[in-house]
Amino acid sequence: MANRYEQIAADLRKQIEDGALPAAARLPSESALALQHRVGLPTVRHALNVLQVEGLIEKRHGKGNFVRAVDQKIEYANDRVGRAAQPSSPTGSLLERALDDLPEVTVSCCEIRANDELASRMNVRVETRLLEFVYRGRRPKDEAPYSIVRSYLLYAMVASAPTPLTSTASPWGNEYVDWLTEAGIALGHVVERLTARPPSVREAAELGISPGVAVIEIQRTSYDTHGTVVETADLVMSGDRVAAVYSTPCVRTRQSC
Amino acid sequence: MANRYEQIAADLRKQIEDGALPAAARLPSESALALQHRVGLPTVRHALNVLQVEGLIEKRHGKGNFVRAVDQKIEYANDRVGRAAQPSSPTGSLLERALDDLPEVTVSCCEIRANDELASRMNVRVETRLLEFVYRGRRPKDEAPYSIVRSYLLYAMVASAPTPLTSTASPWGNEYVDWLTEAGIALGHVVERLTARPPSVREAAELGISPGVAVIEIQRTSYDTHGTVVETADLVMSGDRVAAVYSTPCVRTRQSC
DNA sequence: GAGTGGTCTAGACCACTGT
DNA sequence: CAGTGGTCTAGACCACTCC
Numbered sequence: 001m002a003n004r005y006e007q008i009a010a011d012l013r014k015q016i017e018d019g020a021l022p023a024a025a026r027l028p029s030e031s032a033l034a035l036q037h038r039v040g041l042p043t044v045r046h047a048l049n050v051l052q053v054e055g056l057i058e059k060r061h062g063k064g065n066f067v068r069a070v071d072q073k074i075e076y077a078n079d080r081v082g083r084a085a086q087p088s089s090p091t092g093s094l095l096e097r098a099l100d101d102l103p104e105v106t107v108s109c110c111e112i113r114a115n116d117e118l119a120s121r122m123n124v125r126v127e128t129r130l131l132e133f134v135y136r137g138r139r140p141k142d143e144a145p146y147s148i149v150r151s152y153l154l155y156a157m158v159a160s161a162p163t164p165l166t167s168t169a170s171p172w173g174n175e176y177v178d179w180l181t182e183a184g185i186a187l188g189h190v191v192e193r194l195t196a197r198p199p200s201v202r203e204a205a206e207l208g209i210s211p212g213v214a215v216i217e218i219q220r221t222s223y224d225t226h227g228t229v230v231e232t233a234d235l236v237m238s239g240d241r242v243a244a245v246y247s248t249p250c251v252r253t254r255q256s257c
Numbered sequence: 258m259a260n261r262y263e264q265i266a267a268d269l270r271k272q273i274e275d276g277a278l279p280a281a282a283r284l285p286s287e288s289a290l291a292l293q294h295r296v297g298l299p300t301v302r303h304a305l306n307v308l309q310v311e312g313l314i315e316k317r318h319g320k321g322n323f324v325r326a327v328d329q330k331i332e333y334a335n336d337r338v339g340r341a342a343q344p345s346s347p348t349g350s351l352l353e354r355a356l357d358d359l360p361e362v363t364v365s366c367c368e369i370r371a372n373d374e375l376a377s378r379m380n381v382r383v384e385t386r387l388l389e390f391v392y393r394g395r396r397p398k399d400e401a402p403y404s405i406v407r408s409y410l411l412y413a414m415v416a417s418a419p420t421p422l423t424s425t426a427s428p429w430g431n432e433y434v435d436w437l438t439e440a441g442i443a444l445g446h447v448v449e450r451l452t453a454r455p456p457s458v459r460e461a462a463e464l465g466i467s468p469g470v471a472v473i474e475i476q477r478t479s480y481d482t483h484g485t486v487v488e489t490a491d492l493v494m495s496g497d498r499v500a501a502v503y504s505t506p507c508v509r510t511r512q513s514c
Numbered sequence: 515g516a517g518t519g520g521t522c523t524a525g526a527c528c529a530c531t532g533t
Numbered sequence: 534c535a536g537t538g539g540t541c542t543a544g545a546c547c548a549c550t551c552c
Contacts, residue, residue: 003540029518040542042299045519053310053469054455062518062549073452078505187507194503195330196453196471196496198311212310214453214471214496239453239471246451246503248335250444260521286537297523302538319530319537 004039008047011037016056016067023069027057030065053212055240073243074103074139074146076172076218076235078192103137103146103171111155118152121221121232129155137171139241144208146241149173151233158183176222176231188225192218194244199236207238214239261296265304268294273313273324280326284314287322310469312497330500331360331396331403333429333475333492335449360394360403360428368412375409378478378489386412394428396498401465403498406430408490415440433479433488445482449475451501456493464495471496 015021028036033044048065051057058068114128122128131153136145151173158179169175177187199207199215207215215236222231237244272278285293290301305322308314315325371385379385388410393402408430415436434444456464456472464472472493479488494501 005540031518040544042543043541046540049306050468054457059519060550061520062551064518075450078503189504189506192503192505193332194451194473194501196473198469198471200311211307212455212469214455216451216453244451246335246449246505247446248449248503249446262521288537297525299524300522303521305538316538317531318539319532321537 004037005043005046005050008033008037008039008044009050012047012051013054013056021067023067025067026063027065027067052210055210055213058210068240074137074241076147076237076242076244078190078244078246102140104140105169105171106136106138106145107169108134118232121219122152122154122229124154124229131155131158133173133176135169135171135173142208142241144206144238146207147171147235147237148203148206149233149235151176151231153179153231157185157230172235173233180224180230185230186225187230188223188227190223191221193220194218196239203236207236209238209240216242216244218244261294262300262303262307265290265294265296265301266307269304269308270311270313278324280324282324283320284322284324309467312467312470315467325497331394331428331498332500332502333404333494334502335447335504359397361397362428363393363395363402365391375489378476379409379411379486381411381486388412388415390430390433392428392430399465399498401463401495403464404428404492404494405460405463406490406492408433408488410436410488414442414487429492430490437481437487442487443482444487445480445484447477447479449477451475453496460493464493466495466497473499473501475501 012021012027021027027033027048030041030044030048033047034041037044048057048059052059056068058066060066110132112130112132114122114124114126114130116126118130119126119128122130133149133151133153135147135149135151137147137149138145149172153176158176180187195217196214197217198211199209199213201211203215204211204213209215216239218233218235218237220231220233220235221229222233224230269278269284278284284290284305287298287301287305290304291298294301305314305316309316313325315323317323367389369387369389371379371381371383371387373383375387376383376385379387390406390408390410392404392406392408394404394406395402406429410433415433437444452474453471454474455468456466456470458468460472461468461470466472473496475490475492475494477488477490477492478486479490481487
């Protein structure tokens, strides 16, 4: 650990953890740090790079380096999945209310044709008409959204149902449940596949995060009671602002276990 | 996008995606790349750094830079959570079998005392006697494990039950379900909180991943049928080798919905 | 305009890996 | 030993932000 840049990184890391450098505080300028530690500028930049990849600091061109605020996380809870947009469980909703941080949600919709991937996921033919809904959930105090949801429905299935784009929507794109219900379709179960990965360049820009801050990606597939796919969605969420919470009841019917 | 290093990164990224640089292939040496693109070494290293943070390449000191293999992911499925170690659902087990990739699991156990965090999570007093089980799941072809699970049980609750450390354990540390059952305790539900984040230095070393490759962290809490915490666990999984899969049935009893 | 971080150069030396 | 990446230096110039 004789590395100079590791020492500098460790020093700053400690100051951040101790609170000497509180959240959102500006670090000394890079040249100042170089003087302090009697090293060259590139060495300081290397150290800061490490901290950036660890998600501890954020660089702002022309302004300085800042301690990343890692406050309470928004929760994506599965007890709302497959239910109406109205949150019935306190898990997520109380938290959001308590923080005076009701999310602002923007929704857009357009008609598209299924490409290979969507066709395979929804078990339909390529070029099938679909409706794509894009949801962006944002905390009022933030610039960038914390999640981007692309939800896909079969055009033929919901075209007859009224689909008002309410701005009071859930940020997770759960309104489709209501629409399907109105169309007489009952949901059976929802399968979600979660992965953690670095953001693509585009995602980093859209979510306002630096590369190195992980994102959670959820591929959601909703089935009706007959096992037919009725919806699929891609959720990409900023890993440092969102946690996913799953509650699994242990129903042990003698049969299945 | 006139940046030289972005161009180099984009060039290599394209070659990896196109398959010109297949998985596990070695990239040209840094000095060779510098000559090819007529830039200085630091510029090439900057580009490679970007690709490393994106998880596309892996650097090996003294050997070279290599394309990261991103093969089929191990699945952590909640249909096994709260059930016995024997997987009953095909979701995960079939995949693992098909890949001829049955995980090797190492287990260790020691008695510890609850610290502040564990005491709060298990709703017991600090210094309460606990049993800590550490599971590491590893693919035979890999050096490092893909997941590290630390599971905590109340010593008083399971001390009387036989706890054979079977090497055929599930890599996710689910044996506690059997032990609790033997002790006459019935599980009620399991709550899991997932987050995505960069690995700590220690985790990166233990999981054999480079910083910048995200990890999935799951904080699991198991409750019995009375709502008492009977187990809690921390699962840290290499984000590029593991996906978490949750299947949520939409039981809409008229009451609760 | 002054201060900040971003890009890039050219070169030295060290540490790890293989032969 | 030769080849590889890892660390570090000193300095030039550009781009962004704020006054």
